[in-house]
Amino acid sequence: MTATAEASTGATRLDTAALLDAYRAQVTPAAKAFVEDRMSGNELRSRWLPYFQGPFTEYELGVQAAWRDAFGPDHGIEPGPPHADPAYAEQLRHFPVTISHNNLERLVDVLAVELGDRTASATVTPERVIDFAYVIDALDRFMASLVLTS
Amino acid sequence: MDNNGIPVSVMEILKSFGAVSGADGSALSNADVVKGHDLAWGGPGNLYTIRPYTLGPAALEVFTVRERIHVDIDGLGEDLVDLHGIGVYRRHEPRIGAEGAQELTWTTATIGAQFLSLQVVGDSEVFGQVRVTNTPWKREGATVAPAQPGGGKVTPLKNCVTLLFPRFEIENLGAMVDTGDVPVAVESRVNMVPPIGDVSRTSHGYALFDGSRQVGTLIAADLEIGALLHHIPIETAKDPVEAYAVTSV
Numbered sequence: 102m103t104a105t106a107e108a109s110t111g112a113t114r115l116d117t118a119a120l121l122d123a124y125r126a127q128v129t130p131a132a133k134a135f136v137e138d139r140m141s142g143n144e145l146r147s148r149w150l151p152y153f154q155g156p157f158t159e160y161e162l163g164v165q166a167a168w169r170d171a172f173g174p175d176h177g178i179e180p181g182p183p184h185a186d187p188a189y190a191e192q193l194r195h196f197p198v199t200i201s202h203n204n205l206e207r208l209v210d211v212l213a214v215e216l217g218d219r220t221a222s223a224t225v226t227p228e229r230v231i232d233f234a235y236v237i238d239a240l241d242r243f244m245a246s247l248v249l250t251s
Numbered sequence: 252m253d254n255n256g257i258p259v260s261v262m263e264i265l266k267s268f269g270a271v272s273g274a275d276g277s278a279l280s281n282a283d284v285v286k287g288h289d290l291a292w293g294g295p296g297n298l299y300t301i302r303p304y305t306l307g308p309a310a311l312e313v314f315t316v317r318e319r320i321h322v323d324i325d326g327l328g329e330d331l332v333d334l335h336g337i338g339v340y341r342r343h344e345p346r347i348g349a350e351g352a353q354e355l356t357w358t359t360a361t362i363g364a365q366f367l368s369l370q371v372v373g374d375s376e377v378f379g380q381v382r383v384t385n386t387p388w389k390r391e392g393a394t395v396a397p398a399q400p401g402g403g404k405v406t407p408l409k410n411c412v413t414l415l416f417p418r419f420e421i422e423n424l425g426a427m428v429d430t431g432d433v434p435v436a437v438e439s440r441v442n443m444v445p446p447i448g449d450v451s452r453t454s455h456g457y458a459l460f461d462g463s464r465q466v467g468t469l470i471a472a473d474l475e476i477g478a479l480l481h482h483i484p485i486e487t488a489k490d491p492v493e494a495y496a497v498t499s500v
Contacts, residue, residue, distance in 0.1 A: 133264055138270035161407060161408065168305075184301065193298055193303070198293075199442055227272055228278050234264075235286055
């Protein structure tokens with residue numbers, strides 16, 4: 102379990118450590134195999150999706166619940182400008198974990214579209230493989246920093 | 252192979268293995284990695300600035316944009332170019348977009364936007380100065396619609412698809428080239444609007460034309476949405492659904 106949402110009581114616990122463990126167990130080994138040219142774009146995506154749709158989606162639902170616990174129920178269009186109040190710092194602190202995961206999801210998607218059953222050495226967009234390696238490392242560091250400060 | 256439980260850097264593996272040409276960073280030319288604007292990475296002193304999972308009223312919004320393009324032009328060559336500038340869009344009032352939904356919430360909503368202006372500029376040793384603009388007299392816009400990444404499970408994740416007709420002014424070509432009648436589609440996954448920190452990417456290349464003559468290829472484009480510079484509420488911006496009804500590419 103990476104998040105337990107209990108909106109009615111306002112008690113949503115976000116377990117970034119559990120998400121990081123799942124990331125290191127499921128995503129990092131696939132990322133290494135991909136950059137070592139041992140895994141195709143399609144295989145990378147097939148290894149990524151169970152994590153993205155499983156532990157990460159559960160975590161994201163927890164972040165959303167935590168935001169709603171603090172900000173109030175979702176009644177549709179909220180008045181006012183889109184800026185977040187720094188009073189919600191604790192809830193906002195975890196939100197970038199979800200942004201970076203969602204951006205990574207699109208990157209894995211386009212790598213699979215381009216490469217299909219071929220491996221990284223066949224790419225015509227090596228810059229995206231570099232993006233991928235950078236983001237995989239950066240996301241690990243970012244989640245680890247949240248765990249240390251929680 | 253871990254180091255006291257900390258994974259060995261994937262970037263170091265990429266560089267040392269050499270499977271990808273230019274993995275030492277040379278493939279980036281003078282550009283940088285596309286990872287999402289710093290605002291999207293949080294950390295001490297960098298609190299995220301936009302209300303997440305929250306629908307807002309219609310607005311005109313201006314934000315910083317970074318675009319990395321990978322272009323091949325006949326007679327000049329191939330290069331990556333980092334371009335920086337601003338984007339302006341008119342974001343429409345959210346409406347229910349999820350099939351069967353009765354209540355408008357973040358999760359059920361679809362949000363349309365009309366792209367009003369894109370102005371980004373950068374420099375390349377191959378191309379000279381490159382300026383990319385949109386084509387305001389053509390229909391250009393974005394749709395943020397519910398996604399179902401969890402095998403049908405309703406989640407807060409949304410697909411954002413933007414269609415643009417970019418025009419590329421290339422100094423060393425002495426011409427402005429475009430993609431003709433084919434809009435460039437960039438797609439991303441978002442959980443906030445405006446999508447500060449979002450990275451959207453093309454999934455295939457596009458032919459580039461000087462008039463009716465093909466002169467090259469846009470191999471890839473990757474866009475980062477940066478800081479929200481200005482927000483002006485609009486009273487009457489309803490979503491012209493048919494104009495921007497794009498949900499996937």
